[in-house]
Amino acid sequence: MSRLIERWNSPTRDFTQANVAAAHRLHERSMFDDAALADLLDAYPRDQLGVFTMGDDPVAWKSWRRGDAGSLSGAELLAEVKAGRLWLNLRHTNHVAEAYADLATEIFGQVEADTGAKTFKHDLGLLISSPNAQVFYHLDTPLVMLWQLRGRKRVWVYPREEPFVTDAQIEKVVLGESAEQFDYDPAWDARAEVFDLEPGVMVSWPQNAPHRVENGPMLNVSLSIEFLTPEALLRANVLYANGIMRRTLGHKPGPVETRGVAAIAKFAMARGHKLLSPGRPRSAPVPKTFEVRADKAA
Ligand SMILES: [Fe+2]
Incomplete structure (x- = not known):
């Protein structure tokens, strides 16, 4: 099988330590076309499917709302993503579909061989999202790679330091006390590193670095791949x-x-x-406040 990672555009020693970008060929595979996505959505456990919508203002992160895909088929749901303002997150696809389990092995095999990193707790999250949808300013507990497969999006990655984020804020996320999103000042964009993602681009950043994402005016399909290294754990x-x-x-x-x-x-x-303290209360999951319906009138 040909290599997935064609070229690193950053020194591989910077992987997990700094923002890095690479060129890949994963988008050339048919597993991300409409028919394959509809099949995956049909096979994916509905109760685990993350369905979200949001407002237009990048500061107004409280407009982030969780919904339910109802009884829509995978093909119907995909049509609603193309027409609406939705963000679907299929976490742990590598635990659900064999093709994604194989893909995780392939991706991390190459990443580890190229960078020397030792990785574990691999989570391949497939993101299927609407034209112009966004993910608000937030940070993640583990390390992340973002592989763009279809459509274009812009990613801002901010320094992991004050005023962009405090250790106390990161602790809250790690402890599970707060949603991962928090207040952000658009003036900070001047200090962010900006990546314009198109199919064939992968970016990664240091653990816990704040970031936000805006889609271009088309359907977006990306893999958000979470993982740990011994140092990250x-x-x-x-x-x-x-x-x-x-x-x-x-x-x-x-x-x-x-x-x-x-x-x-x-x-x-x-x-x-x-x-x-296994019963220690974590922040309650965002309640579901809408249901996606097929817009038959359209
Ligand atoms: Fe993230």
Whole structure:
């Protein structure tokens, strides 16, 4: 099989440490055409399907709403995505469909061979989204690669530092206390790195870096691939422990440090805390407030 990653446009040693871009050939495969997407939507567990809509203003992140795909077939749902303002997130496709499990093996085989990274907890999330739809300013707990397959979108990646984000805000996301979206100032765009994604482009950024996305005026299909490395797992656990210490001991953590004895102790503490408090309340999932219906009148 031919290589999926054609060329890295950034030094491979920067992978997971800085913003990186690469050229890929995944979009040339037929597994992302309309018929294959409709079949995947039919096969995908409906109760796990993320269905969202949102307003136009990139600052108004509270306009993000979760919905339900109702009884629409995969083909009908795809038609509604093309016509409407929807954002479908099919998380863990590699746990649902064999073709995506094979793809995860192929992608991470090449990424690890090229960059030397050791990765695990692979989650291939397929994003099928409407013309002009957007994802508001937010950050993710694990590392992320975004592979563009159909359509065009613009991605802004912001520095992982104040004022763009504080450690306390990252801790809240890692602890699951807050939705991953939070306040953003459009003036910050001047400090962001901007990527114009078209089919065949992949970008990745450092763990927890804030970012936002705006689609071009066409259907978009992308793979949002989440993963961890040993260092990323350690960082997530240090942030988790810092968050617990900030809450229970009134402790004000210093800079996030993933080296040394303190980091190992925090890793152990975070692991222990998660084991001892399995019922710890996390933020409630966004309730479903709309249902997608086929617009027969259209
Ligand atoms: Fe994200």
